[in-house]
Amino acid sequence: MKTSNPVLARLGQAAERERSAGYAPPGQYGYGQPGIPQQHPGQPGYPVAPAAGTMTIDDVVVKTVALLGILGVSAAAAWVLVPDSLIYTAWIGAAIVGVVLGLIISFSRIANPALVVAYAVVEGAFVGLVSKAYETAYEGIVLQAVVATFGVFFVMAMLYKAKVIRATPKFVKGMIAVMAGLFAVMLINFVLAVFFDINTGLRDGSPLAIGFSLVCIVVASLSFVLSFKEVEDGVRMGLPQRYSWTAAFGIVVSLVWLYLELLRLISYFQGDD
Incomplete structure (x- = not known):
């Protein structure tokens, strides 16, 4: 099956290579079906099957919930354990490590559950520290951003399902x-x-900053469509089950991005009182 997603195409090629490691059980790929000559292992042209179970939508849902749970625990731990005097330093460090891990996962040719879980831990610490800083300045803003984030996610899911x-x-x-x-x-x-203490105006609450945040929110919302398509294509292509971690990673990245942009946008309208 062809796909316009280059990353998914690479994963599909990897899955195809994995299929050469096993044999098809009766009833798969025509083997054992009425009217089709049966072949046996070792014979030329014997069909092969995945060495492991294939990815399903349920797998992606479970992995996404698991990653969000890990992210939430990490965020809570960072909120409680990191002293206020170190929030900014830890915030920057977690952001840099998170970006590096995210790029490695995104451009990797294999699914690596350990890296995906590590990303959830690091990104959770980053989200927790950012959330604490905003909540300290604007009480109740975190809950508003969380509700808005999942609200947008479910709306996009319904729009995608309805085509x-x-x-x-x-x-x-x-x-x-x-x-x-x-x-x-x-x-x-x-x-x-x-590093240079230069204000570009993109994140200072100005009209330019508000406009930039709105653009980011729209794009982050639409990125869910890419994630949903990736899941559908992955299931149809019969990717191995562990690739559900990669699909779940994409959904979590979009959720975190959308949450941070909503958090920032809401803060612009909180006022100074």
Whole structure:
């Protein structure tokens, strides 16, 4: 099955290689079916099957919930254990490590559950520290952002299921280009702000900052469509079960990004009192 997602295509190739490690049980790939000559292991052309179970939507749901649970525990631990005097330093460190792990996972040719779990732990610490800082400044803002985040997620899930929004090849390519551009802008802004103390106006509550956050929120919301499409294609391609961790990782990344952008946007309208 063809897919417009280059990462998924690589995973599909890896899954195809894995199929060469096992044999098909009766009833699969035509073996053992009426009217089809039966073959036996070792014979030329004998069909092969995955060495492990294939990925399902239920697998992705379970892994996503598990990662969110790990992320939540890590966030709570960071909130409680990291002293206020070290929040900023730990915040920056967790952000850098999280970006590095995220890039490794995204461009890896294999599914690595250990790396995905490590990302959830590190990103949880980052989210917890950011949330604590915002909650200290604006009481109740974290709950508002969490509710809004999952509200958007479920709306996008319903729109995708109803086929109101479809992940066409043009949509996928456009989204990848836009997300890459936004990531580059945010990375440059981060470096300028942290290491050179330069304010670009993208994160200071100005009209420009509000507009930029709105763009990020729209793109983060639409990124769920890519994740849903990735899950569907992965199931159809028969990827091994462990690749459900990679699919769950994509959903968690979008949720975290959307949450942080909503948190920031809400803070712009809280006022100084």
